Amino acid sequence: MRAQPSSDLSSPALARGAASAPILKIEMLSVRFGGLAALSQVDFELERGTIHAIIGPNGAGKSTFFNCLTGVLRPTGGRIIFDGEEITGLQSNAISQKGIARSYQITNILANASALENVRIAAQSRRHGWNMIAHHGAFADINEKAERALHSVGLLAKAEELAGNLSHGEQRNLEIGIALATEPKLLCLDEPTAGMSQGETDETKELVRRIGKESTAGGTAGLSILIVEHDMQVVMELCDRISVLHYGAILAEGTPEEIQNNPKVLEVYLKT
Amino acid sequence: MTTAPLDKTNALETMPMGKSKLSHTAVFWIAFSVVIAVLIAAPLVLPEFWRRFLTEVLIWGLLAMSSDLLIGYTGMISFGHSAFFGLGMYGAAGALLVASPPNLWLAVLFGLAGAAGAALFVAFFSIRLRDIYFAITTLIFSQIFYVIIFTWTAVTGGENGLIFTRPHLSIPFLYDARFTTTTMHWFVLAAVTASYLILRRVTQSPFGMVLQSIRENEARTRAIGYAVERYKMVAVMLSGLFAGLAGVLYAIQNQFAAPDFVYFLTSGDTVIYNVMGGIGTLVGPIVGAGFFQLARELLSRLFGDQFPYLIPLGIVFIVMIIFLPQGLLGFARRWLNR
Numbered sequence: 001m002r003a004q005p006s007s008d009l010s011s012p013a014l015a016r017g018a019a020s021a022p023i024l025k026i027e028m029l030s031v032r033f034g035g036l037a038a039l040s041q042v043d044f045e046l047e048r049g050t051i052h053a054i055i056g057p058n059g060a061g062k063s064t065f066f067n068c069l070t071g072v073l074r075p076t077g078g079r080i081i082f083d084g085e086e087i088t089g090l091q092s093n094a095i096s097q098k099g100i101a102r103s104y105q106i107t108n109i110l111a112n113a114s115a116l117e118n119v120r121i122a123a124q125s126r127r128h129g130w131n132m133i134a135h136h137g138a139f140a141d142i143n144e145k146a147e148r149a150l151h152s153v154g155l156l157a158k159a160e161e162l163a164g165n166l167s168h169g170e171q172r173n174l175e176i177g178i179a180l181a182t183e184p185k186l187l188c189l190d191e192p193t194a195g196m197s198q199g200e201t202d203e204t205k206e207l208v209r210r211i212g213k214e215s216t217a218g219g220t221a222g223l224s225i226l227i228v229e230h231d232m233q234v235v236m237e238l239c240d241r242i243s244v245l246h247y248g249a250i251l252a253e254g255t256p257e258e259i260q261n262n263p264k265v266l267e268v269y270l271k272t
Numbered sequence: 273m274t275t276a277p278l279d280k281t282n283a284l285e286t287m288p289m290g291k292s293k294l295s296h297t298a299v300f301w302i303a304f305s306v307v308i309a310v311l312i313a314a315p316l317v318l319p320e321f322w323r324r325f326l327t328e329v330l331i332w333g334l335l336a337m338s339s340d341l342l343i344g345y346t347g348m349i350s351f352g353h354s355a356f357f358g359l360g361m362y363g364a365a366g367a368l369l370v371a372s373p374p375n376l377w378l379a380v381l382f383g384l385a386g387a388a389g390a391a392l393f394v395a396f397f398s399i400r401l402r403d404i405y406f407a408i409t410t411l412i413f414s415q416i417f418y419v420i421i422f423t424w425t426a427v428t429g430g431e432n433g434l435i436f437t438r439p440h441l442s443i444p445f446l447y448d449a450r451f452t453t454t455t456m457h458w459f460v461l462a463a464v465t466a467s468y469l470i471l472r473r474v475t476q477s478p479f480g481m482v483l484q485s486i487r488e489n490e491a492r493t494r495a496i497g498y499a500v501e502r503y504k505m506v507a508v509m510l511s512g513l514f515a516g517l518a519g520v521l522y523a524i525q526n527q528f529a530a531p532d533f534v535y536f537l538t539s540g541d542t543v544i545y546n547v548m549g550g551i552g553t554l555v556g557p558i559v560g561a562g563f564f565q566l567a568r569e570l571l572s573r574l575f576g577d578q579f580p581y582l583i584p585l586g587i588v589f590i591v592m593i594i595f596l597p598q599g600l601l602g603f604a605r606r607w608l609n610r
Contacts, residue, residue, distance in 0.1 A: 070495060071495075072491070072495075091494070091499075092491075092494045092495045093494045093495070093497050093498050093499050093500065094499075096494075096495055096496055096497035097497045101495075101496070102495055104492060104495075110484060110485065110488050111488070112606065113484075117481070120481070121481050121482065121485050121493075121496070122496040122497075124478045124481070124482075125482075125496050125497035125498055126497065128478045129478055129479065129482055129498060130478070130479055131477055131478045131479060132473070132474045132477045132478075132479045132480070133473060133477060134477055134478070135473075135476050135477065136476055136477055136478045136480065136481045139478070142478075178496065179496075181496075182496050182497055
């Protein structure tokens, strides 16, 4: 993938919402911390409705990439185009409103509130957020959205449980549920299986796969998923495409098979 | 997301939550009615001094409750409440001195406007900051008002403050009479009760949930799409309005406005009432204010006016922090907020 001339953006094929256009297109993204280039001229594309992973050794710039995309960091160069709209340098609340959700490694919002209430706070961020008069549980549309998000991550049966009392794995899934409740077009998962047992890892893998399918089947937009992950097995089984970051630049990009057989990747990533 | 109906047969609907919620609501309103009934009856049985004392506790309680919206629910410790209280006080004083005959509702209006102005000013400089930086900034910017009030003698009376007459308790076309200590008490009680009910509603609303989410994790709240700064701004303004109302009530009750109340020690007291009573409960701070005022009164009665009551109170405070860190009503936090 090379940087394309910017005139391409105005062409009809890349107009907003066009089915063939990638949901996310990143051009020449650079981040410098003082003299250190954390990301240098990264080009990246994510096709609508796919699960795409970013892997790379520690310090390769995965987190920086993630933070730029979700508005935590402001890139020093380059452009981020989401769904036909430039979102470079927007604040994270604005990016969330555009339809990018992220899950965190640290879990949930209110440990002292129920799982449902946690998801509901996210669900009401599109409507009713400023309402000061009604009880927060009084909105049918919000409850519906929240329950659906809980259902997607398999926690509906524990809706009334305090978030702090859930198991580690359940809390991680609740975290994904909170992200889903904002009804995103692109879901970014930050090491969704970190710290999980093998059993929990398998469940979460299944969960991510299901979320991707469910949403694509039902909605017209289709949920695209971006994953940053260490666990190679998870990545190889789950993802449609993989990008390898190395020293802040894209080293390789392709299907899991291509990546597994790429000599450059084997050299710098799998051996270290 | 799919729009297919959700299968939740064995999840929410079979939960006994409807039932327990109802009884919780019933218990809450019964307790609420009992407390209000006691407070309505109190001035009829209490002697003059304690009548006034109770009224003042309610006023300080309202001030503390207003700051609980920031401390307990939004996680921002404000040291600016003396300015909101003070501007409410001086706003009311201005209205009572300018208008003739003095009008109660004009005083309320001027006081709230003054407090809102102060809250807007303080919030503008402080909402981007967090934790101790927020606290210090609110303290500094609120003290600007103290300096202005203290030095602008021509308008504010400077060190001496302002003295004015009490307006009548008037409800247009219905009622008009001089305040007595009893009707004053009822008026304050009505204002504090209404404020409690409004603040309780606000904290349980979607907006209130956003504030609590900001308290727990600001970055996360931003990441699910909330413009955190705007929410904080509105929270400070709301809190400032209720603090201003407390200032108005104090001015009417005592018929003077003095710069001492704008000094940051008032803000410190407010934070102490919150910690003693239990933050994040709204009623806790009122209980905390009552506890503090009562302890001070009893100590000076036992040992005389010159007794340095702050020393034993400080010890009580430290003991409470160690053994009762949640405050007097902290144990009921979840229950009160449901």
